[in-house]
Amino acid sequence: MSRPLITENQVREALARGETAIHVQGDPIITPLAATALTDNGIYIVKTGDHGGFAGASEGRGELSPVSVKGYDTKFLLELYATMQRIRGFETAVGLLFKQQRIIGFAHLSIGQEAVPTGVCAALGPEDYLTLTHRGHGQMVARGARLDQMMAELYGKVTGNCKGKGGSVHLHDFQLGILGANGIIGANLVITSGAAMSAKMRGTKQVAVAFFGDGVVNQGAFHEALNIASVMKLPILFVCENNQYAVSMSERDATAAESIAARGRAYLMPGVTVDGQNALAVYETTKTAVERARRGEGPFLIECMTYRSRGHWEGETTELRPESERKQWQERDPIQRLARALIAANPATEDQLRRISDSVRDEVVEAVRFAEESAYPPLAEALRDVWSGEIAITQ
Amino acid sequence: MRELTFAEAINEAIREEMERDPSVFVQGEDVGRYGGGYYPALRGLYDQFGSERVRDFPISETAIVGTALGAAITGLRPVVDLMFADFAFVCFDQIVNQISKIRYMSGGLAAAPLVLRGVMGAYSHLAAQHSNSIEALFCQFPGLVVTIPSDCRSAKGLLKSAIRSNDPVIFLEHKMLYLTSGDVPSDREFLLPLGRSNIAREGRDVTLVAHGYMTQLALRAAEQLQANNISAEVVDLWTLAPLDKRTILDSVRKTGRLVAVQESSVLCGIAGEIVATVCESGVALKSAPRRVTGKSAPIPFSPPLEDHVLPHPEDIIQAARTVMQ
Ligand SMILES: Cc1ncc(C[n+]2csc(CCOP(=O)(O)OP(=O)(O)O)c2C)c(N)n1
Ligand SMILES: [Mg+2]
Numbered sequence: 001m002s003r004p005l006i007t008e009n010q011v012r013e014a015l016a017r018g019e020t021a022i023h024v025q026g027d028p029i030i031t032p033l034a035a036t037a038l039t040d041n042g043i044y045i046v047k048t049g050d051h052g053g054f055a056g057a058s059e060g061r062g063e064l065s066p067v068s069v070k071g072y073d074t075k076f077l078l079e080l081y082a083t084m085q086r087i088r089g090f091e092t093a094v095g096l097l098f099k100q101q102r103i104i105g106f107a108h109l110s111i112g113q114e115a116v117p118t119g120v121c122a123a124l125g126p127e128d129y130l131t132l133t134h135r136g137h138g139q140m141v142a143r144g145a146r147l148d149q150m151m152a153e154l155y156g157k158v159t160g161n162c163k164g165k166g167g168s169v170h171l172h173d174f175q176l177g178i179l180g181a182n183g184i185i186g187a188n189l190v191i192t193s194g195a196a197m198s199a200k201m202r203g204t205k206q207v208a209v210a211f212f213g214d215g216v217v218n219q220g221a222f223h224e225a226l227n228i229a230s231v232m233k234l235p236i237l238f239v240c241e242n243n244q245y246a247v248s249m250s251e252r253d254a255t256a257a258e259s260i261a262a263r264g265r266a267y268l269m270p271g272v273t274v275d276g277q278n279a280l281a282v283y284e285t286t287k288t289a290v291e292r293a294r295r296g297e298g299p300f301l302i303e304c305m306t307y308r309s310r311g312h313w314e315g316e317t318t319e320l321r322p323e324s325e326r327k328q329w330q331e332r333d334p335i336q337r338l339a340r341a342l343i344a345a346n347p348a349t350e351d352q353l354r355r356i357s358d359s360v361r362d363e364v365v366e367a368v369r370f371a372e373e374s375a376y377p378p379l380a381e382a383l384r385d386v387w388s389g390e391i392a393i394t395q
Numbered sequence: 396m397r398e399l400t401f402a403e404a405i406n407e408a409i410r411e412e413m414e415r416d417p418s419v420f421v422q423g424e425d426v427g428r429y430g431g432g433y434y435p436a437l438r439g440l441y442d443q444f445g446s447e448r449v450r451d452f453p454i455s456e457t458a459i460v461g462t463a464l465g466a467a468i469t470g471l472r473p474v475v476d477l478m479f480a481d482f483a484f485v486c487f488d489q490i491v492n493q494i495s496k497i498r499y500m501s502g503g504l505a506a507a508p509l510v511l512r513g514v515m516g517a518y519s520h521l522a523a524q525h526s527n528s529i530e531a532l533f534c535q536f537p538g539l540v541v542t543i544p545s546d547c548r549s550a551k552g553l554l555k556s557a558i559r560s561n562d563p564v565i566f567l568e569h570k571m572l573y574l575t576s577g578d579v580p581s582d583r584e585f586l587l588p589l590g591r592s593n594i595a596r597e598g599r600d601v602t603l604v605a606h607g608y609m610t611q612l613a614l615r616a617a618e619q620l621q622a623n624n625i626s627a628e629v630v631d632l633w634t635l636a637p638l639d640k641r642t643i644l645d646s647v648r649k650t651g652r653l654v655a656v657q658e659s660s661v662l663c664g665i666a667g668e669i670v671a672t673v674c675e676s677g678v679a680l681k682s683a684p685r686r687v688t689g690k691s692a693p694i695p696f697s698p699p700l701e702d703h704v705l706p707h708p709e710d711i712i713q714a715a716r717t718v719m720q
Binding site: 104153156158162164182185216219220248255313318377381383386 | 425454456482700
């Protein structure tokens with residue numbers, strides 16, 4: 001039997017507090033009135049019956065919400081803008097350095113998807129946990145990781161986050177609560193449920209966030225992680241960066257579901273679809289979900305509609321996505337959208353925004369210089385950190 | 396003969412077998428129009444055979460391998476693309492507890508004629524989770540055939556045999572071989588035997604036993620040893636399980652010296668198995684055998700560190716010199 005995931009009163013109260021409330025996909029308890037109010041507040045709502053059967057981005061879920069900067073502190077808005085620019089700047093540099101073979105190995109870029117991690121991380125507290133995807137540079141930057149350290153890691157230098165031993169798909173920053181990116185699709189979801197379980201066992205108010213791609217939801221680990229999170233009522237957010245493709249596989253061909261958010265219902269957790277090209281919409285949704293998790297009300301699934309503007313990985317030679325689709329999403333650039341809203345509503349001038357991009361450029365240049373000038377790890381480092389060292393190994 | 400790239404050799408083997416036998420089909424992630432993940436060996440197969448016989452799957456390794464088993468025990472011959480062999484861990488139950496045992500547990504009534512292809516190994520700066528060499532692991536499970544080509548020619552010949560085999564075959568393709576090309580017979584009946592090792596180079600003084608990409612390193616080492624008047628024989632283990640002991644023992648009986656090479660770390664590896672096999676056989680050795688292996692660490696990303704933990708021809712040369720003393 002289905003039980004209400006969120007009551008209409010909760011929606012009203014949240015709205016009264018000035019928060020953006022939640023639409024539970026397909027749940028009849030949301031009135032059209034509430035739904036309309038929600039849309040005005042900057043979240044795109046998927047209404048019941050918006051799409052039957054498979055839902056691709058071109059239908060329903062890909063619609064945009066208004067970017068409404070009204071009522072936000074200017075400093076906060078400019079921080080969101082700066083974060084997205086830092087991600088873009090860092091990754092643009094990585095793309096160039098990859099072409100020049102200064103950076104080798106894996107580089108999966110998230111250019112075009114910056115609003116998702118930016119909005120999510122803006123709503124987290126300093127003690128919260130995150131796990132990242134193989135496309136995790138943006139998630140690192142949004143959480144406040146240092147560009148120079150990250151760049152050094154991509155160069156395999158000793159000054160990198162993992163002393164050069166991890167590389168792009170294994171970035172982490174334990175001091176920032178980042179428990180690691182992952183090279184294995186779906187693996188991080190169960191680990192994040194574990195971190196949330198631990199927070200609950202230890203009685204902290206920490207919340208854990210698992211980033212994942214649309215390709216993950218058909219992996220067994222997805223099912224196991226969401227079910228256990230719901231059964232144990234864990235303080236966890238499952239945040240899907242739905243860029244609509246897993247390498248060449250479109251979500252439409254891969255996933256038998258109305259939407260990814262709709263999967264939440266099966267696990268009795270709220271699932272929402274958000275305009276992932278609007279950092280504020282992502283922020284508002286995350287904030288609501290985080291507060292709910294901190295109150296002990298359990299997990300939450302957020303599906304952010306977005307699109308990668310680059311290939312699956314740097315060096316990819318096959319592009320099968322339709323040109324028209326790529327163009328359409330180019331016009332939905334999350335940075336441009338926030339910039340336009342900021343200028344139109346006047347909390348920022350073009351000059352101010354330019355100063356931000358200038359300082360980001362300086363920071364990126366400095367990060368590259370740092371990486372270039374840093375040393376490779378001493379060879380002995382290759383055999384360190386394998387075991388704890390507690391056990392004496394006899395030769 | 397003509398030169399093919401490694402990817403073309405794989406492609407040709409699959410294409411010919413699909414043309415020959417309608418029960419052969421391909422499945423995996425990004426195998427369709429994309430032509431196969433990061434190491435595209437399947438280009439053109441989708442256009443030729445269509446989506447029924449070149450089946451794109453979501454990221455669901457357990458389903459990819461498990462449905463292949465289901466299809467194999469009901470009369471079809473799946474050729475699964477695991478993309479990186481490292482992803483076998485996600486569906487290890489299907490491979491080791493289901494596929495390897497089904498013939499035995501059914502009292503010989505069921506057969507699982509399927510092939511699991513995966514890209515293995517390091518030297519490519521893809522870091523710890525995409526650089527594993529896991530061939531020895533599979534060898535622990537009787538019922539599986541574990542086959543590793545060492546060049547373009549053996550890739551075609553062994554893969555064709557693997558597809559025709561009535562046993563489940565793990566077929567591991569080293570990333571570095573994808574950078575090579577070489578002579579490959581165009582003969583549609585060009586088959587190399589499973590369960591056999593190959594003398595890749597004849598010699599008198601020392602036997603170098605290797606497999607996959609390590610065979611290339613051993614051949615390079617043998618070349619340089621020759622310049623120093625050491626004649627090395629290279630035994631290429633085309634199949635690791637079941638192991639062709641006779642070819643190894645015959646070679647060591649001739650040379651009296653043994654160096655066994657593997658990419659993965661030392662403990663419980665193929666090289667140890669070779670050394671044990673030779674020692675146990677009672678073949679008289681002129682010196683203590685040596686192993687050349689990767690060092691005991693996950694594969695680090697940083698290129699100099701990765702280089703440091705992996706075996707190189709110089710290591711093989713040094714080991715050969717040691718057993719020559
Ligand atoms: C278990 C596993 N299977 C396959 C892969 C290969 N792989 C790496 S990324 C990727 C696509 C992931 O798609 P998605 O989750 O949508 O993330 P995106 O790349 O679009 O950001 C695949 C198949 C992997 N890393 N792990
Ligand atoms: Mg995706």
